[in-house]
Amino acid sequence: MQTDAMPQQRYEIAPGTPPIVQLRGIAKYFPGVVANQDVDLDVMPGEIHALLGENGAGKSTLMNILTGIYQPDAGEIIIDGYSRVFSSPVEAIAAGIGMVHQHFKLVKAFTVAENIHLGWSETPKRISSAALEARTAALASALNLAVRPAARISDLSTGEQQRVEILRVLTRNARVLVLDEPTAVLTPAEARELFRALKEFVARGNAVIFISHKLDEVLEISDRITVLRGGRKVETIAAAGCTEKELAKLMVGREIVLSDMRKRGPNAAPVSPQPVLQLEKVSARGDLGNLLLEDVSLGVHAGEILGVAGVAGNGQKELSQVITGMRAAASGRIIVGGKDFSAASAADFAAFGVGHIPEDRLHSGLAPALSITDNSVIREYDKPPVSSGPFYRPRAAAALARTIAEAASVAVPDFGMPVRNLSGGNQQRLVARREMRIASKVLIAAYPSRGLDVGAINTMMRYLVELRDAGVGVLFISEELEELLNLSDRIAVMFHGKVMGVVDTARTDIEEIGLMMGGQRHGAARVEA
Amino acid sequence: MAIRIQRVPSAQPAVALTARALAILLALLTAGLVLAATGADPIRLASRVLSSTFGSSFGLEDVGLLLTPLILTGLSVAVAQKIGAWNIGAEGQFYAGAFAATGVALFIPGPTILMLPLMFLAGALGGLVWILVPTLARAYADVSELITTLLLNFVATLLVYWMATGPWLDPSGHALATTARLPHDVPEFWGIVHWGLPVAVIMSVLVAALFSFTRWGYEVRIAGSNPQAARYAGMPFRGRLIVVMLLSGAIAGVAGMLEVAGTVHRLQGGISNNFGYLGIMVAVLARGSALGVIAGAALMAVILNSGIVLQTQGITVSTVLAITGLILFYTAIGDELAHYRIARTEAAGA
Numbered sequence: 066m067q068t069d070a071m072p073q074q075r076y077e078i079a080p081g082t083p084p085i086v087q088l089r090g091i092a093k094y095f096p097g098v099v100a101n102q103d104v105d106l107d108v109m110p111g112e113i114h115a116l117l118g119e120n121g122a123g124k125s126t127l128m129n130i131l132t133g134i135y136q137p138d139a140g141e142i143i144i145d146g147y148s149r150v151f152s153s154p155v156e157a158i159a160a161g162i163g164m165v166h167q168h169f170k171l172v173k174a175f176t177v178a179e180n181i182h183l184g185w186s187e188t189p190k191r192i193s194s195a196a197l198e199a200r201t202a203a204l205a206s207a208l209n210l211a212v213r214p215a216a217r218i219s220d221l222s223t224g225e226q227q228r229v230e231i232l233r234v235l236t237r238n239a240r241v242l243v244l245d246e247p248t249a250v251l252t253p254a255e256a257r258e259l260f261r262a263l264k265e266f267v268a269r270g271n272a273v274i275f276i277s278h279k280l281d282e283v284l285e286i287s288d289r290i291t292v293l294r295g296g297r298k299v300e301t302i303a304a305a306g307c308t309e310k311e312l313a314k315l316m317v318g319r320e321i322v323l324s325d326m327r328k329r330g331p332n333a334a335p336v337s338p339q340p341v342l343q344l345e346k347v348s349a350r351g352d353l354g355n356l357l358l359e360d361v362s363l364g365v366h367a368g369e370i371l372g373v374a375g376v377a378g379n380g381q382k383e384l385s386q387v388i389t390g391m392r393a394a395a396s397g398r399i400i401v402g403g404k405d406f407s408a409a410s411a412a413d414f415a416a417f418g419v420g421h422i423p424e425d426r427l428h429s430g431l432a433p434a435l436s437i438t439d440n441s442v443i444r445e446y447d448k449p450p451v452s453s454g455p456f457y458r459p460r461a462a463a464a465l466a467r468t469i470a471e472a473a474s475v476a477v478p479d480f481g482m483p484v485r486n487l488s489g490g491n492q493q494r495l496v497a498r499r500e501m502r503i504a505s506k507v508l509i510a511a512y513p514s515r516g517l518d519v520g521a522i523n524t525m526m527r528y529l530v531e532l533r534d535a536g537v538g539v540l541f542i543s544e545e546l547e548e549l550l551n552l553s554d555r556i557a558v559m560f561h562g563k564v565m566g567v568v569d570t571a572r573t574d575i576e577e578i579g580l581m582m583g584g585q586r587h588g589a590a591r592v593e594a
Numbered sequence: 595m596a597i598r599i600q601r602v603p604s605a606q607p608a609v610a611l612t613a614r615a616l617a618i619l620l621a622l623l624t625a626g627l628v629l630a631a632t633g634a635d636p637i638r639l640a641s642r643v644l645s646s647t648f649g650s651s652f653g654l655e656d657v658g659l660l661l662t663p664l665i666l667t668g669l670s671v672a673v674a675q676k677i678g679a680w681n682i683g684a685e686g687q688f689y690a691g692a693f694a695a696t697g698v699a700l701f702i703p704g705p706t707i708l709m710l711p712l713m714f715l716a717g718a719l720g721g722l723v724w725i726l727v728p729t730l731a732r733a734y735a736d737v738s739e740l741i742t743t744l745l746l747n748f749v750a751t752l753l754v755y756w757m758a759t760g761p762w763l764d765p766s767g768h769a770l771a772t773t774a775r776l777p778h779d780v781p782e783f784w785g786i787v788h789w790g791l792p793v794a795v796i797m798s799v800l801v802a803a804l805f806s807f808t809r810w811g812y813e814v815r816i817a818g819s820n821p822q823a824a825r826y827a828g829m830p831f832r833g834r835l836i837v838v839m840l841l842s843g844a845i846a847g848v849a850g851m852l853e854v855a856g857t858v859h860r861l862q863g864g865i866s867n868n869f870g871y872l873g874i875m876v877a878v879l880a881r882g883s884a885l886g887v888i889a890g891a892a893l894m895a896v897i898l899n900s901g902i903v904l905q906t907q908g909i910t911v912s913t914v915l916a917i918t919g920l921i922l923f924y925t926a927i928g929d930e931l932a933h934y935r936i937a938r939t940e941a942a943g944a
Contacts, residue, residue: 391825412828421826429826432819439815443827446812457812 076111076270083146085110085272086131086162086241091140093126099296100126104140106291106298108241113263113273115287115304117280119316119544123296124276128243131274132164133157163234164243169226171218177201177229178214181236208235209265224255231262242266243274248282260286278316278544279376280309281583292316313579317546326530326551327570333368334536336554339403340364341538342388342419342507347397349387358383359562360397365507365538370529372553372570373542374578377512380562381542382424385511388540389421390414391429402506415444420504422497424511424542430496433485437477440484441466441495444503473498474524490521497528508532511542526552546575560584605932617928618893621920629909639907643900651785656902657895658787659857663688663866664891664898665794666849667873668880669801670721674739674842675882676805677818677835683728683743684846685870686750687721691847692854693754694720696861699776700762706778713778713851721847722840724750729839733832739839747870755863762861772862780856790852795888797845802884814838846870872898875922881929897921 088106092099101123108114116124129135131142133151142149144160151157154164171180178201182188192200198214205212210232218226227247234242242263248256263273263286277283283290284304292299292315299315342365349358358380365371375381386392388399390411399406401417414421423430431440442451442462450461463480470477473494475487484492497513510529514522529539529552543549549556550570557567558581566587568577581587605613626636647653667684674681681687695713702712728742757773764774780788805811817824817831818838824831849869854861876894880886901914 389826390828410828411826415828423826428820429822432816432823435815435819439812443816443823447809452809455808455810457807457809459806 076268078110082110084108084143085145086274087143087146088127088131089141089143091127091130091137091142093123093130093135094138101130101137101296104293104296104298107301108272108274110240110270110272111267112289113267113275113287115275115277115283115290116293117277117283117290117312117316118293119278122293122316124278124293125245126296127293128164128245128274128276131157132162132243158234158237158239161238161240162243163237163239163241165227165230165234165245165247167245167247169230171226171229171233173217173219175218176214177212177216177218177221180218180229181214181233185237204236205232208232210235210262222255224251224258227251227255227259228262235266240271241274242271243276245276246278247275248277248279256282280312280316280579283312284309309583310576310579313546313582314575317575326526327554330534333534336369337367337536337538339366340400341367341402342540343400344388345398345400347387347399348395349383349392350395351383356395357562358387358394361562361564363557363564363567365540367506367538368533368536369554370533370539370541370552371567372549372556373540373559374546374549374556375544375559375582377544379559381511381559383562384559385421385424385509385540385542388414389419389509391421415503418503418505418507420444420500420502420508422493422500422508422510422513424515426492426496427485427489431484431492434483436481437470437484437487437495438463438466438480441469441480441499444499469498469502470495494521494524497525501528501532504532504537507538507540509540509542512544513541514543514545514548522548546578549578550575558582558587605929610929610932613928613932614925617924618921621917621924624920624924625913625917629913634907634909639904639909642907643903646903647896647899653899655785655787657892657899658784658791660895660898661891662788662790662794662856663849663853663869664872664876664894665791665798665888666852667846667869668876668887668891668894669794669798669873669884670842670846670849671873671877672880672882672884672887673801673845674839675818675877677814677838678821679732679835679839679842680740681725681743681839681842681846682740682874683725683746683843683870684849684873685866685868686743686747687724687843687846688850688853688866688870689747689750689754690720690724691717691850692720692861692865693750693757693850694723694847695851696762696773696776696854699778699855700773709778710780710855713855714848717847717851718844719847721843721845721850723843724847725839725843729836729843732839733836751863751866754861754865758860758862764860769860772860775859776855776861778855779859780852788852788856790856793852794849797848798884798888801845805884810834846873849873872918875918878922879925894918 084107086106086108088104091101091104093101104123104127116127118124126135130137133154133156136152142151149160151160172183175183178194178198181201181204182197201212201214205214210228212225212228212232218229221229231242247259251259267273275283275287284307287304289301290304290307290312291301292312294316344361344363346360346362347358348356348360351357361384363371373381373384383392387394390409390413394407401414401419406413427433442465445451445465446457446462451458451465466480475491475495487495493513500508513525526548529541533539541549541553553570555567556570556573556578558565558578560582561584565581565585568587626640629636629639647657667688670684670687671681695717698713698716699709702709704712724746725743728739728746731737731742732739759771762773764772766774780790782788805815813824813829814834816827817829817834821831850866854865858865872894876887876890879890879893897918904914905911
């Protein structure tokens with residue numbers, strides 16, 4: 066969607082100008098995880114530089130290092146040719162590097178003008194609110210960002226709030242603006258508005274680092290693209306002349322090793338002729354009332370793994386919620402085991418035998434402050450042996466928790482300790498095992514390998530195969546094409562809440578799926594807007 | 595090498611306990627220093643407080659009398675916290691419970707053995723009615739219970755003032771601003787301490803058991819800790835919220851009933867003695883644990899009784915309130931600091 070209104074003049078770099086930001090050999094390790102290793106990055110003045118990668122590729126960690134939130138375990142940060150060490154975000158901002166986070170850090174009850182001036186050394190000590198607003202208006206027009214200085218943040222749209230956040234960073238004389246998935250919260254019109262502002266910003270000799278995993282917008286906005294994968298830099302390429310297909314390839318890796326996980330053993334249950342879970346033209350609205358799932362028709366057969374591919378945020382979350390009773394469908398029918406489950410509750414789905422590994426386990430699959438025992442039995446607390454009649458039996462619950470933890474190979478020193486004390490990977494394995502126990506018919510697994518290391522991912526994949534061979538229908542939502550190709554019998558691709566098509570894994574390739582992820586319908590040559 | 599301060603997700607019990615003890619000690623020390631600055635002799639005051647509280651059975655009985663309402667209002671707040679609600683209205687529900695129990699006692703004739711259980715129920719019902727509107731507003735319209743329960747406190751306080759000085763004023767003319775003496779007393783079992791205390795302790799134990807040993811209690815704990823997780827597991831959040839909040843109100847109402855029928859024997863303005871607000875402090879000290887409420891209430895009762903002793907020594911009520919505030923303040927700081935540890939790490943950077 067190239068628009069004519071985009072300012073076309075480019076910033077001319079004088080010969081010999083050093084990169085405005087240069088990262089050399091950056092590494093960052095978290096317990097059990099390599100977040101970044103050997104990452105080099107050059108950002109020139111006047112450039113919009115996209116940082117592309119799947120979730121967990123290390124994009125946010127790298128930017129948190131650049132903006133002083135994390136300290137690197139190895140490597141060097143060079144700004145304008147001088148090596149720098151940022152021990153806090155304040156020092157990074159003083160060096161001209163500002164970040165706009167995915168979740169805005171604004172005071173909702175304050176006005177735009179107050180937020181702009183909050184915690185700023187240049188804010189006058191004594192000033193009337195009218196003068197404060199006048200100052201804000203002047204700053205906004207100087208930087209060409211339209212904001213309403215007197216409006217309260219809570220009254221603004223997300224796009225406007227983002228503009229305030231950007232203005233806040235720019236008023237601190239930022240020359241490098243880091244944006245973490247800025248369009249995730251924007252409407253297409255707001256996104257175009259943002260892109261225009263960014264182009265103007267870099268035309269003045271500044272630079273933008275743009276974190277994203279959306280291929281189309283990365284190609285549209287950036288001058289160069291650095292692709293990260295597994296915490297390492299894959300390549301930096303010029304956006305001009307690059308295609309979505311190439312980017313998708315870089316993102317998921319050139320070498321796709323197809324393992325034999327799709328092969329079934331002799332004892333595996335056959336694929337059922339009738340789907341065990343079926344969606345007929347199902348639509349659903351998000352929390353804000355916007356349509357996030359549109360006319361989705363899918364069928365999951367017993368004994369098969371149906372993969373769902375797509376860039377995150379294209380309706381996968383809503384899909385998983387609708388087919389587990391957590392979100393009501395706005396229209397359409399959901400049929401489970403031959404019965405109409407369109408109006409069924411989460412308890413009904415679970416009782417039928419639908420397990421659900423949710424997308425954000427800590428926020429919806431677990432009660433972080435409660436004990437590991439309490440969290441392990443959340444699916445079976447109302448059945449014997451954990452319950453008898455109205456009574457809950459802590460000892461039986463602890464025994465079940467031990468069983469689940471053993472099956473998940475999670476070493477638990479104390480089952481009474483809050484579940485949030487477990488590492489992310491252990492939480493994920495615990496949830497997966499817990500859900501597998503009740504998934505006698507269907508398992509909905511949303512990004513089950515997110516945040517896991519390679520070994521744990523393999524274990525997780527084996528879990529899914531185990532269920533498939535036992536005759537369970539598995540709906541497997543993932544962003545990792547490699548995983549999807551290795552595991553799924555069929556793959557459905559989602560884009561903007563719609564299913565672009567369902568393909569047989571044996572007869573497709575990464576390029577076909579990549580195109581559908583970008584909005585092209587299966588079998589169609591035309592690219593949808 | 596660099597020294598860094600790290601936050602750990604949950605504090606070690608020993609560290610937490612030490613932090614608590616240090617906090618209370620520091621609060622008392624601060625109070626002592628301020629008192630010394632105003633010319634009082636803190637050492638003498640402290641020994642006076644200790645000897646009049648723990649040195650005689652009278653002192654302990656006074657503490658026991660304060661303990662009953664504090665356990666129950668603390669329990670009321672702790673119960674609401676289990677589902678993530680803040681009941682700031684235990685004060686109002688206390689008044690409503692006392693009011694309802696007084697009405698039953700004054701206007702329904704009957705033998706004490708029957709009337710006391712009836713008054714108990716009336717008290718519980720009074721507290722329940724007082725939290726009903728905030729509960730429904732929270733459950734169906736997401737109106738903050740923090741505000742609604744708080745505001746209803748003033749309504750209840752003024753209602754009781756008016757009834758005790760107006761329609762229900764003692765007709766005999768002996769008392770100026772109270773109702774007639776209630777015909778039924780909660781019997782005493784030790785000095786002036788009435789059976790309300792064991793009742794309050796039993797109620798705490800029952801509530802603790804309810805949350806630990808029933809399916810319903812488990813659902814409430816999950817829903818209170820993370821409503822999203824309750825939705826995920828198909829638990830009915832709204833239904834649990836309503837029942838828990840009503841239970842919270844009923845418990846505060848019982849506190850009011852026991853206070854009027856066991857300790858004061860007449861309904862009068864100011865009967866709550868701020869027990870409802872102090873219950874919030876008790877619940878915070880107890881960290882929301884139903885059994886911990888008993889310990890929290892005991893500490894608060896000793897502080898209150900010390901306050902009364904201090905007042906006989908010429909220390910003002912506001913000073914006493916300030917000391918209780920200091921204790922809570924330091925405790926909150928101590929609880930937070932217990933989550934930190936100092937660690938040595940390799941220096942970062944190139």
